[in-house]
Amino acid sequence: MHWSVVDAFASTVLSVEFGTGAFGHTPGSEGAFLWIGTAGMFLGMLYFIATGWGVTDSRMKKFYIVTTMIAAIAFSNYLAMATGFGVVDLAPLLEGVDEKPIYWARYTDWILTTPLLLYDLALLAGADTEDIATLISLDVMMIITGVIATLAVSPVDILGLDADGHRVLWWGVSTGFFVVLVYFLFAGLSDKVSQLDSETQGTFNLLRYLILLLWSAYPVWWLIGSEGLGVVGLTIETAGFAVLDLTAKVGFGIILLRSHSILESSAAPSGEATTADD
Ligand SMILES: *C/C=C(C)/C=C/C=C(C)/C=C/C1=C(C)CCCC1(C)C
Numbered sequence: 001m002h003w004s005v006v007d008a009f010a011s012t013v014l015s016v017e018f019g020t021g022a023f024g025h026t027p028g029s030e031g032a033f034l035w036i037g038t039a040g041m042f043l044g045m046l047y048f049i050a051t052g053w054g055v056t057d058s059r060m061k062k063f064y065i066v067t068t069m070i071a072a073i074a075f076s077n078y079l080a081m082a083t084g085f086g087v088v089d090l091a092p093l094l095e096g097v098d099e100k101p102i103y104w105a106r107y108t109d110w111i112l113t114t115p116l117l118l119y120d121l122a123l124l125a126g127a128d129t130e131d132i133a134t135l136i137s138l139d140v141m142m143i144i145t146g147v148i149a150t151l152a153v154s155p156v157d158i159l160g161l162d163a164d165g166h167r168v169l170w171w172g173v174s175t176g177f178f179v180v181l182v183y184f185l186f187a188g189l190s191d192k193v194s195q196l197d198s199e200t201q202g203t204f205n206l207l208r209y210l211i212l213l214l215w216s217a218y219p220v221w222w223l224i225g226s227e228g229l230g231v232v233g234l235t236i237e238t239a240g241f242a243v244l245d246l247t248a249k250v251g252f253g254i255i256l257l258r259s260h261s262i263l264e265s266s267a268a269p270s271g272e273a274t275t276a277d278d
Pocket of ligand 1: 215
């Protein structure tokens with residue numbers, strides 16, 4: 001593979017699309033919160049690596065690997081945003097706008113980490129391949145249509161909508177996928193969940209409500225933030241996403257991995273003995 005060719009191709013495409021120099025953007029005051037996100041994800045990653053180091057049980061190992069990957073992916077993307085690479089200034093595409101920074105690395109983060117979070121939860125529930133595929137497909141559609149909503153900054157003269165109208169339309173499509181995802185998480189997995197022992201059920205329910213609560217905040221925050229109606233500015237928006245991301249990834253991971261429910265024995269149907277050591 002000739003990387004110079006790829007590189008030349010990439011810079012040609014990017015400079016045509018965005019205007020030379022627009023790819024990458026020095027963060028403003030939101031930069032502080034991007035560094036907080038970077039540091040938090042890094043510490044979370046180290047914590048998961050340290051606590052998972054000596055684990056030999058293969059089921060437990062899976063949880064540790066998936067959860068560590070989530071923090072590692074988020075760390076890389078936060079670092080890209082904090083250093084001004086994971087952002088593109090779309091102002092050259094717009095008229096009368098000085099700058100329109102779009103942090104695209106959020107979406108390269110979410111497209112990988114949200115399926116992994118759902119995979120963690122599905123693993124806990126003992127979900128089968130069809131259930132996992134359903135959850136992950138809905139999730140990927142939610143993020144991809146969210147990306148369209150985010151990038152639809154210039155008006156396309158269809159349906160009589162201006163650029164904002166198009167963004168709200170795609171926001172609605174993405175939120176539709178989210179609603180179906182949540183429905184499936186609560187209704188579709190009930191059979192599997194009822195077969196789990198009570199401790200695993202408890203952990204599963206806690207994590208499922210955590211997802212419902214935290215993930216619901218994302219579309220709302222996006223809509224009132226700079227991508228949507230602009231009720232809050234980019235700095236506040238970035239701070240909010242950092243809190244949500246850290247809780248939904250590192251907080252979620254700590255609750256999951258500290259629970260006895262992830263022990264091999266808990267995967268057995270209820271009624272069988274467990275070997276939890278307390
Ligand atoms: C660690 C990151 C997480 C848990 C991110 C979750 C993100 C979402 C649930 C995003 C949802 C969105 C919509 C439902 C509508 C359009 C805008 C999005 C992409 C913010």
